[in-house]
Amino acid sequence: MIHALLVVAHGSRRAESNDEVRALTDRVRESAGDRFAAIDCAFLELAPPSIPDGLERLIERGATHVTVLPYFLAAGRHVAEDIPAEVEQTRTMHPNVTIEIAPYLGTSEAMPGLLLETAGTPG
Amino acid sequence: MIHALLVVAHGSRRAESNDEVRALTDRVRESAGDRFAAIDCAFLELAPPSIPDGLERLIERGATHVTVLPYFLAAGRHVAEDIPAEVEQTRTMHPNVTIEIAPYLGTSEAMPGLLLETAGTPG
Numbered sequence: 001m002i003h004a005l006l007v008v009a010h011g012s013r014r015a016e017s018n019d020e021v022r023a024l025t026d027r028v029r030e031s032a033g034d035r036f037a038a039i040d041c042a043f044l045e046l047a048p049p050s051i052p053d054g055l056e057r058l059i060e061r062g063a064t065h066v067t068v069l070p071y072f073l074a075a076g077r078h079v080a081e082d083i084p085a086e087v088e089q090t091r092t093m094h095p096n097v098t099i100e101i102a103p104y105l106g107t108s109e110a111m112p113g114l115l116l117e118t119a120g121t122p123g
Numbered sequence: 124m125i126h127a128l129l130v131v132a133h134g135s136r137r138a139e140s141n142d143e144v145r146a147l148t149d150r151v152r153e154s155a156g157d158r159f160a161a162i163d164c165a166f167l168e169l170a171p172p173s174i175p176d177g178l179e180r181l182i183e184r185g186a187t188h189v190t191v192l193p194y195f196l197a198a199g200r201h202v203a204e205d206i207p208a209e210v211e212q213t214r215t216m217h218p219n220v221t222i223e224i225a226p227y228l229g230t231s232e233a234m235p236g237l238l239l240e241t242a243g244t245p246g
Binding site: 110 | 198
C-alpha cells in the first residue's frame with residue numbers, strides 16, 4: 001500500500017493565503033519523515049489544484065490509499081458536505097483506491113495548547 | 124497588571140460552529156491554569172459577543188492588559204484589517220488598557236505537527 005496525504009484548504013482570492021497553505025504543506029512534508037509516500041495540498045475553491053485534481057496527481061504517482069485532511073477550524077458546510085462530495089467523485093473514478101477523510105483540524109485535542117502557545121506568555 | 128485573553132473567531136451562521144468555538148475556549152481556560160486572569164471568546168461577525176463587547180466585558184472584570192488571539196488559519200483581510208479596526212475602537216475608549224494582537228493561529232510553528240497528528244498514522 002502506498003499511502004499519501006492531501007491537505008485540503010478552502011482557497012482564497014488572495015494568492016498569499018494560498019501560498020501560505022503551500023508553504024505549510026512543505027513544512028508538513030519535512031516533518032513527516034517517511035510516514036506518507038507523498039504529501040500535497042488542494043483547494044476546495046478559488047485556487048488550483050482542486051480536490052479531484054490533487055487526488056488524481058497522487059494516484060498517478062502510485063498512491064493506493066489517500067488520507068484527506070481538512071485544514072478547517074469549524075465543521076461548516078464545507079467540511080460536512082462539500083469536501084465529501086468532491087472526494088466521492090474520485091472514489092467513483094478509482095474504486096481500487098482507498099480515500100479516507102480525517103477529522104478536520106479544529107477537532108484536534110492539542111488545539112487548546114496550540115492556542116495558548118500562540119497567545120504567548122503574559123508579560 | 125491583570126492579563127486576559129480573548130480568542131477571536133470569524134463567527135458563523137451555524138450555531139454549532141459558534142458553540143464549537145465557545146467549547147474550545149472552555150478547554151483553553153481549563154488548560155491555561157493561572158496564566159490568564161480571564162479567557163473569553165468573541166466573534167468578528169454573525170455571532171455575539173462582538174470584539175468590542177468581548178473586550179469591554181474583560182475590562183469590566185478588571186483586565187488592564189488583553190491579548191487578542193485570532194483563531195484564523197490564513198492572513199486574509201479579516202486578520203490584516205478587520206480585527207485591528209475593531210480592537211482600535213476599544214483602545215480609543217480605554218487608553219489605559221493595553222490590548223495586543225497575537226499572531227493568528229495559522230502562523231504557529233507547531234501547526235505541521237498538529238496536522239500530522241490529526242491525519243493519524245497510516246494504517
